[in-house]
Amino acid sequence: MNSSNNEREALTHLELVLRQVRMEANGINSFEFVDPEGHDLPAFTAGAHIDVHIAPGLVRQYSLCNSPSERHRYVVAVLRDEAGRGGSRGMHESMRVPNRVKVSVPRNNFLLAGDAAKVILLAGGIGVTPLKSMVHQLEAESKDFELHYCAKGPEFAAFQSELERMAKTGKVHCHFDGGDPAKGLNIAQLLQTPEVGTHVYYCGPGGFMEACKQAAAHWPADTVHCEHFKAPVQKATAGSSGTAEGYIVELAASGQKLTVLPDQNLAEVLQKAGAPVETSCASGLCGTCKVRHLSGEIDHQDFILDDTERQSFMTPCVSRGCGGTLVLDL
Ligand code: FES
Structure with missing residues (x-):
């Protein structure tokens, strides 16, 4: 070492x-x-x-x-x-x-915005992990924040003693619903009115993520941040053009062209050809395999890139070309 x-x-x-x-x-x-x-x-x-x-x-x-x-x-x-x-x-x-x-x-991939005047953290179950780290950082920076921690009951909520201590500051709120989300935090009400300078961060299981996404839909997109710890049920891909016939991927550095068949995974094809693509989650969650694309149409299937990043990058572990030729900066 x-x-x-x-x-x-x-x-x-x-x-x-x-x-x-x-x-x-x-x-x-x-x-x-x-x-x-x-x-x-x-x-x-x-x-x-x-x-x-x-x-x-x-x-x-x-x-x-x-x-x-x-x-x-x-x-x-x-x-x-x-x-x-x-x-x-x-x-x-x-x-x-x-x-x-x-x-x-x-x-x-889930950074706190440095310029936020206030931060609202929404945790569902084990989704509390990155948000707890944020609480430590926000506390250290004396930033204005509130954490809402949703769980079935206290026995299912991790870090009870630490969070109880934090709850004394009035910034940490636990919501126990006994297994019925209708009895838990009203996320829509909490996020009803977007506040200028406030950023929202959420992480939790599928249903919780969807509830947060809907509740924050009217907030400015660059103030809402989330991290999935599990790939949501895959989006429907009907209508994705060209994948039935496969496509060509071109490596810009060498000009090498590779054929990707409809049932082939792009990251695997690239790795087999010796292209420097690393994978980790293989689920479109972590960003490890992120590659810059130079031309071609892409069917993005990840859960990590936002619309701006997708204009320049793709995640070949789950995303693919839509027919024709896809040129990658590799
Ligand atoms: S390996 Fe994690 S996003 Fe591709």
């Missing part, structure tokens, strides 16, 4: 020690990773995530939930999902203290 902090900053991955696993709520454990030799870890900002290599071929992204001011540890929290793809089960079953675990350096 490198010993100087400068050298460490240049790394893309780290091998850390799992120092602590803590039960935070029913089905939710937190995992604390530290440097084996006690060095500082690369800094992160609120909203960042790390890739955790759980087992060979099993990599998942988890938001950091501790304070960005802490350099000695990364903390993530994971809800065990029996119906999931196996990542959360792997975390709960195979992560044992003091395992050595490979993680990526933090990346942030």
Whole structure:
């Protein structure tokens, strides 16, 4: 391992020690990773995530939930999902203290806006993780904010003691609905009137995300931010032109042309051809595979790029060309 902090900053991955696993709520454990030799870890900002290599071929992204001011540890929290793809089960079953675990350096696709006069944070269940980190950062910066944390009941809400302490500031509000969203926070009412300078951040399960999206639909688009921790039910692609016949992808640097068949994944085709495309979530959630496109029509299927970014970038792990030739800046 490198010993100087400068050298460490240049790394893309780290091998850390799992120092602590803590039960935070029913089905939710937190995992604390530290440097084996006690060095500082690369800094992160609120909203960042790390890739955790759980087992060979099993990599998942988890938001950091501790304070960005802490350099000695990364903390993530994971809800065990029996119906999931196996990542959360792997975390709960195979992560044992003091395992050595490979993680990526933090990346942030869910940044706090530096110019926000006020921030409204809406957390649904385990979606609280990136928002808790934001609370730490906003508190440290003495910024005006409020966190609304929605869960079925206190026993399902992670970080109870920390949040209770924060609740004393009057900025943290817990909403327990007993499993019936109609008895929980009225998100539409909360976001009824957009306030100038206020930014909204939300993260949670599918139904919660949809409720927040609808409630904030009339807010200026650049003041509303969200992060999916699971791909929503795939959007209908009927009408996407050209994919039935496949398409050509051209690599601008070499002029190499590759044929992508209708049932082929663009990221896999690029990787097979030796193009420098890295993937992580393979679900259009993390932005790792983001590539600049130069021409051609694209069927965007990600959940991370906004309309402005889509004008220049695409995520080949889930998105594809719509027939004809797609030229990529590779
Ligand atoms: S690998 Fe995560 S968005 Fe493509």
